[in-house]
Amino acid sequence: MLRLFRRKLRRADRIDITPPHPAPDRKGLAIVVIAKNEAEHILDWLSFHALAGVSEIILYDNMSTDAMAQIARSFTGCPVTVIPWQITAQTARTPMMLPRQSLAYVHAICTFGGKFSRMAFIDVDEFLVPQECDTIEAALATLNDAPNISLPWVMFGHNGHETPPREAMPFAYTQRAPKTIGPLLRWKCIVDPCEVTQVSPHKFHTRDHGSRTMNTEGKTTSNKFRNEAFVTFKHLTVNHYYLRSKAETEAKI
Numbered sequence: 001m002l003r004l005f006r007r008k009l010r011r012a013d014r015i016d017i018t019p020p021h022p023a024p025d026r027k028g029l030a031i032v033v034i035a036k037n038e039a040e041h042i043l044d045w046l047s048f049h050a051l052a053g054v055s056e057i058i059l060y061d062n063m064s065t066d067a068m069a070q071i072a073r074s075f076t077g078c079p080v081t082v083i084p085w086q087i088t089a090q091t092a093r094t095p096m097m098l099p100r101q102s103l104a105y106v107h108a109i110c111t112f113g114g115k116f117s118r119m120a121f122i123d124v125d126e127f128l129v130p131q132e133c134d135t136i137e138a139a140l141a142t143l144n145d146a147p148n149i150s151l152p153w154v155m156f157g158h159n160g161h162e163t164p165p166r167e168a169m170p171f172a173y174t175q176r177a178p179k180t181i182g183p184l185l186r187w188k189c190i191v192d193p194c195e196v197t198q199v200s201p202h203k204f205h206t207r208d209h210g211s212r213t214m215n216t217e218g219k220t221t222s223n224k225f226r227n228e229a230f231v232t233f234k235h236l237t238v239n240h241y242y243l244r245s246k247a248e249t250e251a252k253i
Contacts, residue, residue: 165245185227
């Protein structure tokens, strides 16, 4: 019997762009995030990063049906730009899906990038946590103008919570994986948006440095060779609360 299988559409994992022109007075760090139905967590996430000195948060609302966008728009701790994001796109001649997350990052860099010295690209279950300083920018001060910084995940577990805890996420979850290896080893990036020439969710290329990236101790390598030896949690970490409570994990699955 002949069986016909529908071929899975390939995803474009990298998108080339022309970097934006820097504004004469550009400064500060913006966080770019795409999220859906995170009303329960968005206020804590916004508050934490506002206290950590973020200049602006650019939130792409991925067709939420809860109050996430309204909560974000009413936040006063720092400027928040909320953009409805409903793009579904693919290439025509050689069918390939253009991931909604990557397109959001491209839009953010090209539209807003000229205003900022740096942009970070994380999710609502990820927190940029300075280790020795009070602000994210101060934590990165030793790296000067590095255009592409890679931060490894610090993965946190359920912490014994069966249901969502009352405490804010960074305080409710304190037990983490002892090592960042194997499937736990993924990267998030902070870049100079006016240098970016290629975009994907976990790696970027820049004009003068190509695929080379730097960790928070000043060590450089190419995106391809980011490995356990490149991992450091000095100065700044990406705390990743992927699991949250057991009930939230089951709902996500």
